[in-house]
Amino acid sequence: MRGHRTMVVAPMYEDYEGATWLADKDIFFFGGNHRVKFYYQKKVHDAKSGAATDYVFVHLDCFRRAGGFYHDTNGEYGDNLFRFGLFAMAALEAPLCLNIGGSTYGDKVLFMANDWQAGLLPVYLAHKFRPHGTYASARCIFVVHNMGYQGTYPWSEDFLSNLCLPESARNDLFHVFPEHMRAWELDKGECINLTKGALITCDRVLTVSKNYAYEITTPEGGFLLQDVCRGKGIYLAGIQNGIEDTWDPSSDKLIAANFDATDLAGKEKCKTFLQEKLGLNQDPSVALIGFVGRLTWQKGIDVLQDGVVDWLLKDEGNGVTGSVQLIFMGNGDANLSEWLKNIEIQYKGRVCGYAGFCPKIERYMMAGCDLLLMPSRYEPCGIPQMVALTYGTLPVVHATGGLKDSVKDARDQDPAVREVANGYYVLPLASDKMKEVLWSALETFHKNPEEHKRLVRNGMAVDFYWPQAIENYEKHIDYTLADPPLYRM
Known part of the structure; x- marks a missing residue:
């Protein structure tokens, strides 16, 4: 983002050219210590001004799969809650422990958590970090790209302890599917819902278009979370995504002939x-x-x-x-x-x-x-x-x-x-x-x-193109940082 020191944190699904090892961090999760390796790559946008983005990749063996990122031909991976829960923990540790360019980012930051894969980040921020004085000045915007995928897993009573969360997080994550959506007669429909937890605990919700921000507050578009979305009130908005400036028919070198609106x-x-x-x-x-x-x-x-x-x-x-x-x-x-x-x-x-x-x-x-x-x-x-x-x-x-x-x-x-x-x-x-x-x-x-x-x-x-969307994102970033934390325990 313009004028902000910016870090992108993503799983390291494969080896990325130019990404080099930066640090290791032991994180306690699901009852044991797990060594997370952080890799780093700097992307310079403007050599003259020095504008750049820090890319941090979280390396875990469980991210290396022969199939897709989240599933293969047999369905969703059975350890996705572990994979992306640990990823959320690693993303929260990155600004605190990674020395990039001579300093860490520190804890006065704004997180933008995208979809269910990062859904536990605002939950940890609210229930694990802020109560102990860390990230007291930090805020989190949760960006909904597709409400149809929420990160839901059958409820287990040991989930909270495995996820290193206190009992106070139960109601934010606990979700019950209606009877007609349950799999068998004795199925209670009880699950953990990462998107629900994120919607409740984040400081602001953005969707990827204005109309979609409305649609997720309706039964047709909310996928059972419409009431939670409506509850965000003025803290819910939509910003249309942009396209890259490489999409330009007047200069595109990859198409058969160039053209513009004046000459088709x-x-x-x-x-x-x-x-x-x-x-x-x-x-x-x-x-x-x-x-x-x-x-x-x-x-x-x-x-x-x-x-x-x-x-x-x-x-x-x-x-x-x-x-x-x-x-x-x-x-x-x-x-x-x-x-x-x-x-x-x-x-x-x-x-x-x-x-x-x-x-x-x-x-x-x-x-x-x-x-x-x-x-x-x-x-x-x-x-x-x-x-x-x-x-x-x-x-x-x-x-x-x-x-x-x-x-x-x-x-x-x-x-x-x-x-x-x-x-x-x-x-x-x-x-x-x-x-x-x-x-x-x-x-x-x-x-x-x-x-x-x-x-x-x-x-x-x-x-x-993206500049218009970026201006709207910057506006909401300023709003969010200026407001106190929206979630109250």
Whole structure:
């Protein structure tokens, strides 16, 4: 953050080039001592001013796994509570014990804890450190990136002692699932919920978009914690994430041709390049529609599977449907991956079903597609729609979370909204509604190209880069440091 000495603390999932050993620290946890190794790397942002960020990596053998960060094909790792509980303890020790550049950070700091993986940090701050006079001037902002993942584990009476927490922390962490969500008849639904603990004990809650800050206070978006979120009151806010300034079609060296809002000729070249690259028929007149995302229930690709794709590709002589090509890229559900492969075979030259992920192809899609589909059932922020708008690709989105904040609907009843429109809303999220909205988008593309280009230019005019978001974060940091601790024991 600008003007602040900044440390990023993250698990060391693998060996990182340039990261060197800094210190060891023995931490008592789960009934025994564990030696934590801290590795360090400095990232200089501006050599002239000396602006830099300190990166600290927490090395533990339990972070080295052959599968994903949190799970493998068999499900979530059984020791995640241990892994990320010890990580939270290590993150709290880092400012106190690590000598970086000749001094430690000390205990007058602000922590920004992200999601359930760091959920125990504000709990430790409130129940373990502050009561003993350490971190009395420190504050913690908890950032919610996705309320659908909370870090819940079946309750055990030895949890508090294993986690080195006093009895006073019980109610902050203890959570009971309703009967319809329990696994078997004798299941009491009792669990430890790391996100609940963080929401209660932190000094402020931020989400990754303004609309998502509201949604987590509702039964639909709160995932059983809506009352806790509502209880934060004025200490709950949302800040839309930004995109990196490397996403710029006027200077991007990785795309087929550069372009900007005043001259879109380069975008047509990017479209032709994309079609050729992915084995699609080279036809500039078709509407090239893309989807990039995980193949999961959250991302809503099953809505497209429910008759939308076949309808889009069927030429009924109306000048709208049929003149379409589709690109799907994502990994996840095995059945959906198989579906992508099958529709590519069925519609050879008209559909690309890319079961996987390639950042180069993603960039080509952002530059070359005409429309981007984001039918997410919920989307806390969403990055693809902001990149797409920057590259002149109109998003067709479910009106939820950060999608609603960044996309303005061309079909809105308010003329003032239509004047600045840059995409299309689907609401409610259903296959029939998706067809209705896509008909409007495709009819505009094929029969009113000047209006389509107006929407494109509207999208390219919006500033989605990080400096704007950083200013809002700095404001909330100042607010939080100026206030007394919000949590009272």
